[in-house]
Amino acid sequence: MSGGERGQQAYGLGRILALSDGVFAFSLTLLVVSLSVPTATSNSTLAAQLADEAPTFFSYIISFVAVASIWYGHHESFKYIRRYDGRLIALNFGSLLLIAFLPFPTAVLGRNQQDSLAAVLYALTLAVSNLLFAATWWHASHGRRLVRSDLSPQLVRLRFYRTLGGTFVFMLSIPVALWQPIAAEIVWSVFLVAIYVVFRGSPPSQHRENH
Amino acid sequence: MSGGERGQQAYGLGRILALSDGVFAFSLTLLVVSLSVPTATSNSTLAAQLADEAPTFFSYIISFVAVASIWYGHHESFKYIRRYDGRLIALNFGSLLLIAFLPFPTAVLGRNQQDSLAAVLYALTLAVSNLLFAATWWHASHGRRLVRSDLSPQLVRLRFYRTLGGTFVFMLSIPVALWQPIAAEIVWSVFLVAIYVVFRGSPPSQHRENH
Amino acid sequence: MSGGERGQQAYGLGRILALSDGVFAFSLTLLVVSLSVPTATSNSTLAAQLADEAPTFFSYIISFVAVASIWYGHHESFKYIRRYDGRLIALNFGSLLLIAFLPFPTAVLGRNQQDSLAAVLYALTLAVSNLLFAATWWHASHGRRLVRSDLSPQLVRLRFYRTLGGTFVFMLSIPVALWQPIAAEIVWSVFLVAIYVVFRGSPPSQHRENH
Amino acid sequence: MSGGERGQQAYGLGRILALSDGVFAFSLTLLVVSLSVPTATSNSTLAAQLADEAPTFFSYIISFVAVASIWYGHHESFKYIRRYDGRLIALNFGSLLLIAFLPFPTAVLGRNQQDSLAAVLYALTLAVSNLLFAATWWHASHGRRLVRSDLSPQLVRLRFYRTLGGTFVFMLSIPVALWQPIAAEIVWSVFLVAIYVVFRGSPPSQHRENH
Numbered sequence: 001m002s003g004g005e006r007g008q009q010a011y012g013l014g015r016i017l018a019l020s021d022g023v024f025a026f027s028l029t030l031l032v033v034s035l036s037v038p039t040a041t042s043n044s045t046l047a048a049q050l051a052d053e054a055p056t057f058f059s060y061i062i063s064f065v066a067v068a069s070i071w072y073g074h075h076e077s078f079k080y081i082r083r084y085d086g087r088l089i090a091l092n093f094g095s096l097l098l099i100a101f102l103p104f105p106t107a108v109l110g111r112n113q114q115d116s117l118a119a120v121l122y123a124l125t126l127a128v129s130n131l132l133f134a135a136t137w138w139h140a141s142h143g144r145r146l147v148r149s150d151l152s153p154q155l156v157r158l159r160f161y162r163t164l165g166g167t168f169v170f171m172l173s174i175p176v177a178l179w180q181p182i183a184a185e186i187v188w189s190v191f192l193v194a195i196y197v198v199f200r201g202s203p204p205s206q207h208r209e210n211h
Numbered sequence: 212m213s214g215g216e217r218g219q220q221a222y223g224l225g226r227i228l229a230l231s232d233g234v235f236a237f238s239l240t241l242l243v244v245s246l247s248v249p250t251a252t253s254n255s256t257l258a259a260q261l262a263d264e265a266p267t268f269f270s271y272i273i274s275f276v277a278v279a280s281i282w283y284g285h286h287e288s289f290k291y292i293r294r295y296d297g298r299l300i301a302l303n304f305g306s307l308l309l310i311a312f313l314p315f316p317t318a319v320l321g322r323n324q325q326d327s328l329a330a331v332l333y334a335l336t337l338a339v340s341n342l343l344f345a346a347t348w349w350h351a352s353h354g355r356r357l358v359r360s361d362l363s364p365q366l367v368r369l370r371f372y373r374t375l376g377g378t379f380v381f382m383l384s385i386p387v388a389l390w391q392p393i394a395a396e397i398v399w400s401v402f403l404v405a406i407y408v409v410f411r412g413s414p415p416s417q418h419r420e421n422h
Numbered sequence: 423m424s425g426g427e428r429g430q431q432a433y434g435l436g437r438i439l440a441l442s443d444g445v446f447a448f449s450l451t452l453l454v455v456s457l458s459v460p461t462a463t464s465n466s467t468l469a470a471q472l473a474d475e476a477p478t479f480f481s482y483i484i485s486f487v488a489v490a491s492i493w494y495g496h497h498e499s500f501k502y503i504r505r506y507d508g509r510l511i512a513l514n515f516g517s518l519l520l521i522a523f524l525p526f527p528t529a530v531l532g533r534n535q536q537d538s539l540a541a542v543l544y545a546l547t548l549a550v551s552n553l554l555f556a557a558t559w560w561h562a563s564h565g566r567r568l569v570r571s572d573l574s575p576q577l578v579r580l581r582f583y584r585t586l587g588g589t590f591v592f593m594l595s596i597p598v599a600l601w602q603p604i605a606a607e608i609v610w611s612v613f614l615v616a617i618y619v620v621f622r623g624s625p626p627s628q629h630r631e632n633h
Numbered sequence: 634m635s636g637g638e639r640g641q642q643a644y645g646l647g648r649i650l651a652l653s654d655g656v657f658a659f660s661l662t663l664l665v666v667s668l669s670v671p672t673a674t675s676n677s678t679l680a681a682q683l684a685d686e687a688p689t690f691f692s693y694i695i696s697f698v699a700v701a702s703i704w705y706g707h708h709e710s711f712k713y714i715r716r717y718d719g720r721l722i723a724l725n726f727g728s729l730l731l732i733a734f735l736p737f738p739t740a741v742l743g744r745n746q747q748d749s750l751a752a753v754l755y756a757l758t759l760a761v762s763n764l765l766f767a768a769t770w771w772h773a774s775h776g777r778r779l780v781r782s783d784l785s786p787q788l789v790r791l792r793f794y795r796t797l798g799g800t801f802v803f804m805l806s807i808p809v810a811l812w813q814p815i816a817a818e819i820v821w822s823v824f825l826v827a828i829y830v831v832f833r834g835s836p837p838s839q840h841r842e843n844h
Contacts, residue, residue, distance in 0.1 A: 015232060015286055021437060022236025025444025029452055029522045030240055037529040046539050064522070068515045075437055090407055093279045100240040100275070107248040117257050196512055226654060226708055233658025241662055301829055304701045311662045311697070318670040328679050443648060447655025451663055451733040459667070459740040468750050486733070490726045497648055618723055
């Protein structure tokens with residue numbers, strides 16, 4: 001493999017990541033648009049209006065944490081990816097489509113908190129998004145297609161099951177949402193707090209280029 | 212050519228790509244704003260309201276895939292571009308103007324699905340955007356102005372015809388849209404699925420810098 | 423530590439910073455959405471409408487300067503961070519949540535200028551955001567966990583007290599806001615002008631890689 | 634100067650540019666939000682509604698080209714900047730404040746095309762933005778404070794007068810706007826077309842790092 005080929009791959013992966021980070025960052029910020037701005041004349045009225053928006057605040061925070069955790073999985077997976085092909089780009093775009101779409105089910109859920117359909121739409125968006133990221137990792141790691149040939153089977157499996165984990169939790173929350181939307185939101189919250197604990201646990205294993 | 216000149220070109224091209232990727236990422240995410248958020252009181256009402264928005268969902272997905280495919284073409288073309296000049300920047304901004312504008316015709320089409328004018332405006336935006344990207348590649352590759360002097364004529368032609376392909380399909384869909392707007396949407400969908408097949412087919416040819 | 427590990431850390435920190443800068447940039451730009459666009463028929467009417475929006479302009483500018491100063495602190499802190507772990511990412515996301523949320527309290531404050539609750543919500547958002555950035559630096563620098571082992575104690579303390587400074591000013595402005603919202607806005611303005619003076623004072627100490 | 638100092642400066646300038654490009658890209662894309670989406674029942678009605686929006690389309694295009702030309706000036710100036718200090722960051726944020734603000738005067742102008750005040754607000758935003766970018770270059774280049782010490786006086790002056798050029802044109806258009814708003818728009822259009830001609834003329838002088 002020549003230096004020129006390596007450089008083109010660095011360019012190629014670099015732009016895929018730049019575009020992905022742009023979509024993640026914009027989706028994180030656009031979520032705030034789902035909150036409607038109250039105009040009040042007295043303190044108590046503004047307080048009441050903000051209290052009415054509590055469900056929207058709650059879905060805002062769940063969505064922010066969900067996107068953050070998907071970004072973290074994306075970040076950990078692409079750390080090991082060394083090459084790209086057309087299918088990697090297509091799978092990555094597929095999951096970004098759902099990340100970019102998320103502000104919509106978030107707003108729908110915020111304004112229809114008691115509605116099973118709103119909770120199902122929300123869970124489905126995050127389940128499919130996670131599934132496509134799991135498929136991205138499967139495609140990249142299977143037969144060491146786009147990763148280093150000496151990547152350990154343990155690591156390949158760990159990353160696959162972690163990205164698949166979100167899919168299962170959000171899928172399993174769909175029957176819960178059909179039964180009771182608020183119970184589904186509790187399932188998501190518990191899951192995302194659990195992810196945060198895993199987040200915290202990961203050790204500082206690497207060092208930045210001295211600069 | 213001195214190392215300093217090479218470095219300035221890396222800075223120059225790097226920022227052109229950073230700005231372009233930013234506009235692509237925002238346009239992809241801003242498309243979601245075209246969807247209006249329903250508020251319902253019972254499940255059936257919310258389902259009905261979401262079903263009413265089906266045309267908007269459909270144009271959202273077509274637009275997302277169209278921008279993704281234009282980004283892919285941009286990515287493949289700039290892989291070979293080594294220098295820039297003022298005209299490259301001007302042509303690139305011209306196509307970005309239309310990419311940034313796309314959320315508007317997408318929303319117009321979503322709310323006026325039966326309207327030939329909406330479909331024509333949409334097709335024209337994507338046709339001109341593709342045309343300007345084809346012109347960007349022509350400008351860069353003609354006489355090897357901004358690419359490596361040993362770039363093969365086959366590759367130069369292949370990239371030119373691929374970027375021009377979108378222009379032709381969206382131009383040809385205009386008379387179809389005048390006849391029947393929904394038929395034009397079928398043409399676009401078939402074209403974008405065909406692009407996806409091409410996407411998938413491209414082999415993993417390059418490697419990332421070892422890091 | 424191998425070169426590969428260093429490279430992975432450069433990738434890891436690079437993407438954390440790319441995502442953070444994306445959220446900062448969008449939040450800075452999305453603030454403008456809080457301004458509502460008047461439509462008038464005569465000059466005097468437009469002038470009157472723009473004058474009515476003066477409080478919103480004022481909170482727009484305060485928020486822009488506040489985000490800019492938080493970005494500057496983030497920038498100065500991450501200059502010394504060489505490694506990352508899960509907790510750094512979690513703390514960083516926590517503060518980004520509040521940066522992404524800021525357009526909401528900004529708009530609430532702009533439309534409810536005389537309302538103590540609006541000013542308290544605003545101050546609280548910026549206080550907690552600053553607090554989480556201070557916690558990020560504490561986590562990274564304590565025991566030189568994620569910074570160079572030879573970083574001077576003076577520098578570690580200086581950066582900690584600077585990031586903590588914003589927390590104290592915005593916390594202390596809460597009782598002021600409860601007493602008189604407009605007085606709190608004066609406190610913030612004076613604080614942000616003071617930060618600007620500090621900004622200006624920092625010397626040009628470093629050089630870009632020759633390119 | 635040590636390698637570590639150079640690296641920190643590369644980090645510092647890199648993030649300043651990443652944040653600036655983010656604000657530029659988002660402002661370019663957010664401009665589209667100033668266009669309101671019509672819903673029509675027959676072709677003629679949609680055509681009439683789109684025709685009514687012609688002034689807004691016009692200010693959208695002028696703003697896009699104005700931001701693109703300011704970005705180009707920013708790009709050309711920072712090509713020569715090797716170091717940064719607090720005042721550079723403060724001046725850069727000052728101009729970004731006006732770039733991020735631009736979607737507001739653009740929308741005001743689009744909906745109040747005949748109104749001198751709307752045109753004056755618009756011209757003032759672009760004049761001050763250009764002025765602050767000229768001040769940024771003056772600060773960086775005066776006494777070769779933040780640029781290479783051997784930068785030619787011709788280049789320093791050329792870049793200063795170019796960035797100052799926009800300030801003068803937009804300032805001079807203010808009395809024109811007070812007399813006749815539409816005449817001011819013609820002045821801006823002619824100026825931006827003239828800039829495009831300059832854009833095109835700049836030769837491909839540099840090369841990307843071989844990758």
